[in-house]
Amino acid sequence: MCGVDYAAVESDADLLEWSRSYCREVRRRWGVDVRFDLVEWEISHRAKRRAAAVKRPKLPDATVGEPYDWTTVEGADGRPLPCTLSLTREAFETFDRAEWEATLRHELIHVEQYQRxxxxxxxxxxxxxASALDTDVHCQAFAEATYVLTCERCGGLVARRYRDCPLVRERERYRSDCCGAALELA
Incomplete structure (x- = not known):
């Protein structure tokens, strides 16, 4: 699969090489519709909350489930604007291989949705x-959250927060994506 064995990943370059290779394998094996030529990769040493993240431009008229007309975006030339897949080094060092692979599959769903x-x-x-790719809706935590918000109806995880914020303070204004129910502070 890759020139770098998972157990031998030491440098950031090794982590990027192994992760890129794994993601290409996911694309082949599970039919993830992602153009890797439009994905930039980086390693974060600062992130404390996210194992990985897809950084992308915000397009105000975009809606999940409705293919985006990239011909309307200046500089896009009819194709999606690049996004960046940011991988958190501390998460990689904390997770086992299965958790890291699940994290990458989770992020590939974000890239796939964004590009489409x-x-x-x-x-x-x-x-x-996420179910089809055998991954979770929320990635595993690698640091302890100060606030955990769950769905009042089904108990599902809605968000982890590491500091006080409007979602924590004003949680009665928000609803869960899963059931549309109120949020509880666990």
């Missing part, structure tokens, strides 16, 4: 795709 729809979320389409 111009945006991404954790809604119903994401949940269905």
């Amino acid at each position: 729809d111009g945006t991404t979320d954790h809604g119903e389409a994401f949940r269905e795709r």
Whole structure:
């Protein structure tokens, strides 16, 4: 699969090489519709909350589930604008291989949605795709959250927060994506 064995990953370059190779294998094996020529890769040494993230331009008229017309975006030349897949080194060092692979599959769903729809979320389409790719809707935590918000109806994880924020303070204004129920502070 890759020139670098998972157990031998030491440098950031090794981590990027192994992760890129694994993602290409996921594309082949599970039919993930992602153009890697439009994905930039980076390693974060600062992130404390996210194992990985897809950084992308915000397109105000984009909706998950509706293919985006990239011909309307200046500089896009009819193809999606590049996004960046940012991998957190500390998460890689904390997770076992199966957790890291699941994290990468999770992020590939975000890239796939972004490239097709111009945006991404954790809604119903994401949940269905996550099930098909044998990954979770929310990535494993690698640091202890100060606040954990769950769905009042089903108990599902809605968000982990590491500091006080409007979602924590004003949680009665928000609803879960899964059931549309109120949020509880666990």
